[in-house]
Structures are given as C-alpha cells and as structure tokens.
Amino acid sequence: xxxxxxxxxxxxxxxxxxxxxxxxxxxxxxxxxxxxxxxxxxxxxxxxxxxxxxxxxxxxxxxxxxxxxxxxxxxxxxxxxxxxxxxxxxxxxxxxxxxxxxxxxxxxxxxxxxxxxxxxxxxxxxxxxxxxxxxxxxxxxxxxxxxxxxxx
Amino acid sequence: xxxxxxxxxxxxxxxxxxxxxxxxxxxxxxxxxxxxxxxxxxxxxxxxxxxxxxxxxxxxxxxxxxxxxxxxxxxxxxxxxxxxxxxxxxxxxxxxxxxxxxxxxxxxxxxxxxxxxxxxxxxxxxxxxxxxxxxxxxxxxxxxxxxxxxxxxxxxxxxxxxxxxxxxxxxxxxxxxxxxxxxxxxxxxxxxxxxxxxxxxxxxxxxxxxxxxxxxxxxxxxxxxxxxxxxxxxxxxxxxxxxxxxxxxxxxxxxxxxxxxxxxxxxxxxxxxxxxxxxxxxxxxxxxxxxxxxxx
Numbered sequence: 001x002x003x004x005x006x007x008x009x010x011x012x013x014x015x016x017x018x019x020x021x022x023x024x025x026x027x028x029x030x031x032x033x034x035x036x037x038x039x040x041x042x043x044x045x046x047x048x049x050x051x052x053x054x055x056x057x058x059x060x061x062x063x064x065x066x067x068x069x070x071x072x073x074x075x076x077x078x079x080x081x082x083x084x085x086x087x088x089x090x091x092x093x094x095x096x097x098x099x100x101x102x103x104x105x106x107x108x109x110x111x112x113x114x115x116x117x118x119x120x121x122x123x124x125x126x127x128x129x130x131x132x133x134x135x136x137x138x139x140x141x142x143x144x145x146x147x148x149x150x151x152x
Numbered sequence: 153x154x155x156x157x158x159x160x161x162x163x164x165x166x167x168x169x170x171x172x173x174x175x176x177x178x179x180x181x182x183x184x185x186x187x188x189x190x191x192x193x194x195x196x197x198x199x200x201x202x203x204x205x206x207x208x209x210x211x212x213x214x215x216x217x218x219x220x221x222x223x224x225x226x227x228x229x230x231x232x233x234x235x236x237x238x239x240x241x242x243x244x245x246x247x248x249x250x251x252x253x254x255x256x257x258x259x260x261x262x263x264x265x266x267x268x269x270x271x272x273x274x275x276x277x278x279x280x281x282x283x284x285x286x287x288x289x290x291x292x293x294x295x296x297x298x299x300x301x302x303x304x305x306x307x308x309x310x311x312x313x314x315x316x317x318x319x320x321x322x323x324x325x326x327x328x329x330x331x332x333x334x335x336x337x338x339x340x341x342x343x344x345x346x347x348x349x350x351x352x353x354x355x356x357x358x359x360x361x362x363x364x365x366x367x368x369x370x371x372x373x374x375x376x377x378x379x380x381x382x383x384x385x386x387x388x389x390x391x392x393x394x395x396x397x398x399x400x401x402x403x404x405x406x407x408x409x410x411x412x413x414x415x416x417x418x419x420x421x422x423x424x425x426x427x428x429x430x431x432x433x434x435x436x437x438x439x440x441x442x443x444x445x446x447x448x
C-alpha cells in the first residue's frame with residue numbers, strides 16, 4: 001500500500017517471526033486492513049472473518065453494519081485516508097494506533113457538512129485468527145470526542 | 153494488587169470465576185488461555201468474548217439464557233439493544249466447538265429467547281483441574297520502602313514491561329500516589345483525548361481529580377499485551393461520579409468507561425502514555441446536556 005509504505009512506521013514486531021511460521025504475516029494483514037478503508041473496498045472478507053464483530057464508541061456492529069458506518073464516513077469525507085501510526089503485536093492480539101485526515105464535504109450522522117479539514121486518531125485492538133489469517137474481533141477506541149468537535 | 157507492599161499478583165480479569173477448564177463432548181475449553189482443544193487434537197483459539205460467553209453459559213448449563221441478558225452480562229451493555237453480537241459470536245463458537253455447526257448439539261438456540269448450553273452426556277460440562285496459578289511477581293523494596301521492578305526483570309525487557317504495567321495498574325488502583333515515581337518517569341508525557349499531560353506532577357494532579365470524581369474507581373484489565381518496550385492495556389471501569397469531572401458536576405450516576413492505553417517503557421520506568429477512551433460516551437452517561445466534545 002503506497003500510502004502506508006511511505007509513512008515512518010513504528011512497528012513492534014517481536015512476534016512476527018511466529019506469525020510467518022504459521023503463514024500469517026500480521027504486517028501484511030494490517031496493510032490489507034487499512035487498504036479496505038483507503039481503497040473503498042467492497043469485499044472485506046479476505047481480511048475480516050465473516051462473523052467479525054467490532055465494539056466501538058458508536059455501538060457494536062457486525063461486518064455489514066461496520067461497512068455501512070464506514071460507507072457513511074466515505075460519503076461525508078470523500079478524500080479521507082487512514083494511516084498507521086504504530087502497531088504492537090503479541091500472540092493473537094494486535095493493537096493498532098491510526099490517524100485519518102479528510103475534508104467534511106457531506107452531512108454525517110445528521111451534522112451538516114462544513115467543509116472543514118478533519119484530522120483524527122484512534123486505537124484498535126484486534127483479535128486475529130492466525131490459521132485463517134483474518135481479524136475476528138475488533139475493539140475500536142476512535143477519538144469520537146475530538147472528531148465530533150471538528151464537525152461543528 | 154500490591155499485597156504486603158511489594159507483591160504483584162498477575163491480574164486476570166478474563167479469568168473465569170469458576171473452574172478455568174470446561175470439558176465438552178467435543179473437546180476441552182481452557183477459559184484462561186482462551187483455547188479449545190478438540191478431541192481430534194486440534195487446538196482452536198477462542199476470542200476473549202467467546203470464552204466469556206461459554207463461561208457464562210456453563211454457569212447456567214441446561215438453562216435458557218436470554219439474549220438480552222447475555223448482552224448485559226457478557227458484553228457489558230447497560231441496556232437492551234438491537235446488537236447482533238450474541239448471534240454472530242454464537243455462530244463463530246459453533247464452528248469451533250460443534251462437530252456439525254449447522255446442527256448444533258451443545259450450543260442450542262432457544263427461539264425467540266436466547267441460547268442454552270446442553271451437555272451431550274452427564275460429564276459433558278464438568279470442571280476439571282486447571283493449571284496452577286501463575287506465581288506473583290514480587291517487587292523488592294527500594295529506597296524509602298518503595299517497590300521497584302525486580303532485577304531479574306531488567307534482564308528481560310518483555311518481563312520488565314509487563315512488570316511495570318502491572319505495577320502501574322497497582323499504584324493507580326490503590327491510589328498510592330507516593331509510589332507513582334517508582335513506576336512513572338519524572339519526564340512522563342501522557343497523551344489524553346483532552347490534551348497532553350506533561351510531567352509527573354501534572355499526571356498526579358489529573359489522577360487526584362479522577363479519584364475525587366470517582367472515589368470507587370478501579371481500572372479493570374480486559375487485555376494486556378506486552379513487547380520489549382511497550383505494554384498495551386485494554387481496560388474498563390464502572391464507578392459512581394461523586395465529584396466534578398471535566399467540567400461535568402457530580403451526577404451521582406454509575407458510569408461505564410472503556411479504553412486502551414499504550415505505555416512506552418524505557419530505563420525501568422513508564423515514560424509515555426497514549427490513552428484512548430470513550431470520553432464522549434462517558435459524558436453522555438453523566439448527563440452532560442451535549443456531548444462533551446461539543447462543549448470545547
């Protein structure tokens with residue numbers, strides 16, 4: 001992923017060798033994960049388990065529900081891009097800190113667009129099924145606090 | 153967690169309250185390691201939520217368990233919601249523990265109600281001997297009787313990071329402000345969603361504000377992962393707000409907060425913290441008229 005590779009990644013990879021032995025390169029999986037968002041992918045099942053669930057400040061979602069919410073963000077910020085800030089990996093868990101930047105061009109969750117440049121950060125913890133090399137569950141802690149402040 | 157001044161028990165918030173192992177007809181569930189050992193020898197990892205769900209159903213084996221009750225008891229939801237989390241997790245569990253996931257014999261659907269864990273035979277769900285508990289991490293006393301990380305831990309960066317993370321949680325939960333300097337550097341920088349806190353004295357001031365606002369607060373660990381120089385803590389707390397918090401006057405309401413922290417460890421101390429927590433959700437629970445973010 002061009003954008004991601006261009007960034008100064010700070011990735012702690014002490015368990016990566018373990019992952020490769022089992023045929024699941026977590027670095028690649030995380031790149032694919034961010035590509036889902038940055039490339040506006042429609043099929044997410046090569047990265048996320050079909051019974052994937054995510055718990056977030058906005059609620060608990062299954063795969064389809066999370067895709068729908070993300071689609072709303074894509075509409076509101078057509079130019080939004082997500083970037084990896086740092087990842088910490090151990091065993092079947094990966095903590096991923098990310099940032100995003102975009103322009104608020106269409107209404108989002110009832111808030112009218114204001115054309116502002118939006119930047120934000122968040123952190124997720126992922127549970128990985130290494131045998132399938134899929135993310136099966138995510139706990140998302142996006143900075144909704146800072147995000148909504150910028151939408152006003 | 154620091155008992156007798158210098159002993160840290162490994163926190164095990166995900167550890168079951170009952171026997172740590174369940175025996176099913178198709179294999180054995182290790183609730184501590186979150187792993188299902190199939191009778192055919194295959195080891196299948198479970199998510200923390202799957203293990204928690206199984207534990208809860210095993211506590212009510214043979215009984216119908218309401219879906220909404222599962223959302224409250226296992227997912228921590230504070231009210232009934234339309235979440236499909238239970239159904240998707242059950243579907244995933246069935247693929248792991250059932251011989252025929254489409255024709256489940258262990259984890260049954262109670263239509264219009266919820267789920268029931270049914271043993272295949274009399275011994276299908278039986279507590280068996282679990283692994284011995286992990287020994288406590290003992291912290292020797294340093295100057296002024298304070299606890300310091302063990303020297304052997306210094307030889308293993310990952311152990312050191314884990315020990316510091318546990319000590320950090322201990323001093324926070326026990327309100328041992330006098331011991332903060334044992335685990336936190338004077339040059340600590342803590343990145344919170346409401347701004348950066350620079351220096352240990354400023355961090356202490358923030359914590360004192362938290363203690364005043366939530367006198368009963370205990371940070372419970374949902375997940376702890378460590379590497380050689382970082383520890384990531386996924387946590388939650390449930391506490392009643394008794395004092396002002398971020399401009400919100402005392403509401404005397406119970407609040408639930410979840411978050412995650414990354415600790416950067418260097419030279420035997422926590423030097424930097426990145427915290428992400430659902431502050432806006434917390435503000436809403438405390439009755440803020442508008443989301444806290446909008447008040448800035």
